[in-house]
Amino acid sequence: MSLGEPQQKPTYEYRHLKAAQPTIGLVCAPFSGGQPRPGVETGPLQLIESGLVGDIEALGWKVDFAGADTLESASLVSDKPDPDIGVLKKPRLVSKVNQEVSERVYKHSSNGQLTVTIGGDHSLAMGTVSGTFKQHPDAALIWVDAHADINTPLTTPSGNLHGCPVSFLMGLPGTSKDEIPEYAWIEPVLKSERLVYIGLRDIDAGERKILRENNIKAFSMHHVDKYGIGKVVEMALEHVGKDRPIHLSFDVDALDPTVAPSTGTAVRGGLTFREGHYICEALAETGRLVSLDIMEINPSIAAMEGDVQQTVDVGRSLIRCALGETLL
Ligand SMILES: NC(=[NH2+])NCCC[C@H](N)C(=O)O
Numbered sequence: 001m002s003l004g005e006p007q008q009k010p011t012y013e014y015r016h017l018k019a020a021q022p023t024i025g026l027v028c029a030p031f032s033g034g035q036p037r038p039g040v041e042t043g044p045l046q047l048i049e050s051g052l053v054g055d056i057e058a059l060g061w062k063v064d065f066a067g068a069d070t071l072e073s074a075s076l077v078s079d080k081p082d083p084d085i086g087v088l089k090k091p092r093l094v095s096k097v098n099q100e101v102s103e104r105v106y107k108h109s110s111n112g113q114l115t116v117t118i119g120g121d122h123s124l125a126m127g128t129v130s131g132t133f134k135q136h137p138d139a140a141l142i143w144v145d146a147h148a149d150i151n152t153p154l155t156t157p158s159g160n161l162h163g164c165p166v167s168f169l170m171g172l173p174g175t176s177k178d179e180i181p182e183y184a185w186i187e188p189v190l191k192s193e194r195l196v197y198i199g200l201r202d203i204d205a206g207e208r209k210i211l212r213e214n215n216i217k218a219f220s221m222h223h224v225d226k227y228g229i230g231k232v233v234e235m236a237l238e239h240v241g242k243d244r245p246i247h248l249s250f251d252v253d254a255l256d257p258t259v260a261p262s263t264g265t266a267v268r269g270g271l272t273f274r275e276g277h278y279i280c281e282a283l284a285e286t287g288r289l290v291s292l293d294i295m296e297i298n299p300s301i302a303a304m305e306g307d308v309q310q311t312v313d314v315g316r317s318l319i320r321c322a323l324g325e326t327l328l
Pocket residue numbers: 121122123147148149151156157158159160162163164202203204251253265296
């Protein structure tokens with residue numbers, strides 16, 4: 001868009017946006033098993049209690065929401081023994097929960113709804129992306145994060161599965177049904193050319209190799225500085241193709257820790273408040289967003305008074321922008 005050009009409303013191509021009553025399928029995923037810091041499972045409830053549903057309704061959407069209940073599978077599996085597989089921690093629990101999330105997301109998607117999933121840790125993207133791509137197999141994935149989360153069971157230095165979801169979705173070595181049958185339900189739906197990263201600044205050595213070998217498009221903070229966020233989003237959209245449905249997976253640690261302090265793996269030098277919101281606005285503007293994740297808000301992490309409220313508020317406003325607040 002050039003300067004001064006009047007803002008255009010999106011041309012609504014997708015069923016949920018054409019529907020008589022456009023509806024958000026809201027999925028709460030109170031889950032922390034993909035990483036070691038307790039508290040991230042309380043993120044969704046905080047978002048709900050601070051008024052998220054009202055926010056979305058005020059934008060003209062209907063909200064299909066079963067409640068901020070816990071995931072059934074989490075309670076079913078969490079008290080059973082779940083020994084490490086290789087270095088992977090809580091592998092069965094993470095798998096089971098994500099399978100349930102995937103089914104929920106698919107149900108909303110197949111009903112023509114735009115799904116919003118609030119986490120919880122970022123391992124949950126195994127479920128959200130699987131569910132979304134089952135309905136929209138030609139979709140693109142835009143991953144906004146300080147981290148690439150593309151470690152495999154063979155490369156992960158931590159064993160924390162929130163650092164691994166993308167490798168499972170792509171079917172990278174170490175994630176196949178033969179190698180890890182516990183994850184046999186995940187289909188390798190994601191092609192490397194349909195994935196683009198924005199905001200990276202903390203990548204493990206094994207991940208760097210994977211990004212390079214698979215030719216994955218990644219805009220790090222260096223590129224955000226160099227080109228500006230407007231150009232970066234434009235290039236990202238161009239890379240994945242101009243008319244695909246879009247799944248946006250947004251880890252709040254993509255934002256600078258001064259903007260979103262309450263998160264488990266904060267890294268300095270992140271996106272500003274506006275840069276983060278700009279990404280959401282620009283994707284809303286395409287009219288092609290079919291699924292959104294807001295992940296890794298951890299209300300138990302606060303160095304200063306106000307940190308939690310600030311982070312929850314940022315999560316809410318990112319969601320509002322992705323759902324068209326600035327277009328309506
Ligand atoms: N979703 C996240 N915050 N991921 C952080 C991952 C950190 C690190 N790369 C790991 O594999 O453990």
